[in-house]
Amino acid sequence: MTPRQRRITLVVGILAGVSITVVLALNAFRENVMFFFDPSQVAAGGAPIEKRFRLGGMVRPGTVDREAGSLEMSFVVTDFKHDVRVVYSGVLPDLFRENQGVVAHGRLGSNGVFVADEILAKHDENYMPPEVAEAIKDKYGGIIPVNPHSRAAPSAGT
Amino acid sequence: MNWAWFHRLGSPPHIYRIAGTLTPWFAWLAGLLIIVALYSGLVLAPPDYQQGDGFRILYVHAPSAWLAVMIYGVMASAAAIGLIWRMKIGHAVAASCAGVGAWFTVVSLVTGMLWGKPMWGTYWVWDPRLTAQLILLFLYLGYLGLRAGFDDLSRADRASAVLAIVGFINIPVIRYSVEWWNSIHQAPSVMKMARPSMPIDMLAPLLMMLLGFTLYFAAVLLVRLRAEILRRERTASWIREVLR
Numbered sequence: 001m002t003p004r005q006r007r008i009t010l011v012v013g014i015l016a017g018v019s020i021t022v023v024l025a026l027n028a029f030r031e032n033v034m035f036f037f038d039p040s041q042v043a044a045g046g047a048p049i050e051k052r053f054r055l056g057g058m059v060r061p062g063t064v065d066r067e068a069g070s071l072e073m074s075f076v077v078t079d080f081k082h083d084v085r086v087v088y089s090g091v092l093p094d095l096f097r098e099n100q101g102v103v104a105h106g107r108l109g110s111n112g113v114f115v116a117d118e119i120l121a122k123h124d125e126n127y128m129p130p131e132v133a134e135a136i137k138d139k140y141g142g143i144i145p146v147n148p149h150s151r152a153a154p155s156a157g158t
Numbered sequence: 159m160n161w162a163w164f165h166r167l168g169s170p171p172h173i174y175r176i177a178g179t180l181t182p183w184f185a186w187l188a189g190l191l192i193i194v195a196l197y198s199g200l201v202l203a204p205p206d207y208q209q210g211d212g213f214r215i216l217y218v219h220a221p222s223a224w225l226a227v228m229i230y231g232v233m234a235s236a237a238a239i240g241l242i243w244r245m246k247i248g249h250a251v252a253a254s255c256a257g258v259g260a261w262f263t264v265v266s267l268v269t270g271m272l273w274g275k276p277m278w279g280t281y282w283v284w285d286p287r288l289t290a291q292l293i294l295l296f297l298y299l300g301y302l303g304l305r306a307g308f309d310d311l312s313r314a315d316r317a318s319a320v321l322a323i324v325g326f327i328n329i330p331v332i333r334y335s336v337e338w339w340n341s342i343h344q345a346p347s348v349m350k351m352a353r354p355s356m357p358i359d360m361l362a363p364l365l366m367m368l369l370g371f372t373l374y375f376a377a378v379l380l381v382r383l384r385a386e387i388l389r390r391e392r393t394a395s396w397i398r399e400v401l402r
Binding site for chain 2: 129
């Protein structure tokens with residue numbers, strides 16, 4: 001091997017070695033890297049029940065209950081396979097609304113209700129002007145259909 | 159095949175001259191594009207149906223995040239070329255990239271936090287995408303710090319090149335973090351195989367901004383590269399002729 005070939009081998013070797021290390025490490029810590037669990041994972045017992053964790057999914061339309069004059073509220077987070085009811089008391093982010101992605105941080109009670117102390121809204125990658133959104137809503141009867149390819153729509157078993 | 163052009167690329171006086179000629183072109187085009195893109199993005203583009211006018215921070219956030227990643231790619235490639243072919247100009251390019259890349263990373267992080275507070279409800283979460291972008295900033299800073307730690311230029315070149323190449327693994331992690339893991343960050347709207355998830359009157363200013371930022375980077379890179387060449391070649395005779 002010429003010195004140059006040796007240096008190429010060295011560079012390729014470094015890249016390969018580091019890649020393998022990172023892939024193995026990320027795989028080992030998969031659960032910790034995961035930012036949130038979806039309702040199917042919770043139903044399957046995949047979420048850490050005894051600890052605080054994040055629950056992510058879509059807010060099921062028509063399930064948002066607010067008590068008048070208080071910050072208490074509850075709603076259902078769904079991935080269209082399983083549902084989890086969430087109770088929360090506090091200020092909501094701007095993007096919180098029905099049929100939108102949401103990430104709740106808190107604890108799962110023994111009654112299966114998730115008690116959240118922090119709600120984050122998850123935006124999807126779709127941008128459109130209000131008129132277009134209105135037109136789509138008119139066509140589909142009040143809601144913007146969830147794009148099945150959109151990553152805001154929770155996918156099962158990931 | 160004639161490799162003369164390739165070898166000329168390794169010649170500092172040649173690069174110094176070309177860089178000087180190209181810089182004003184890149185700079186003026188960048189300025190023009192950024193002004194047009196800012197006007198069409200902040201004024202002409204329609205508001206988003208959910209985020210209202212808040213989405214417009216995208217026109218600074220997304221291009222800076224792309225640039226931060228792209229500049230790292232340029233830096234790592236230049237460092238690898240410098241290491242493998244012993245081309246000093248490769249190391250000079252890599253060294254000139256790091257500062258600009260670090261600043262674009264800072265801009266992407268800060269604009270993302272400002273957007274995240276009203277939209278997500280938090281400035282910062284330890285999300286895979288956000289964390290990977292923060293690691294990118296530390297890689298840039300580590301690269302700069304490592305270079306500064308050596309008195310001997312060729313040792314600084316080689317050590318920092320290895321760091322740049324090792325850190326390159328972070329680039330695919332940033333790009334695919336939103337697809338591999340559940341992430342609060344949205345999936346790519348533009349940089350994907352499918353059609354962009356954005357109408358043309360929102361997309362056009364974004365693409366103009368991206369091109370403008372890229373040309374701005376090219377201009378700044380060339381200015382810094384010339385300074386780097388002058389520093390490295392300060393004892394060479396051609397410098398005296400150029401600066402006369």
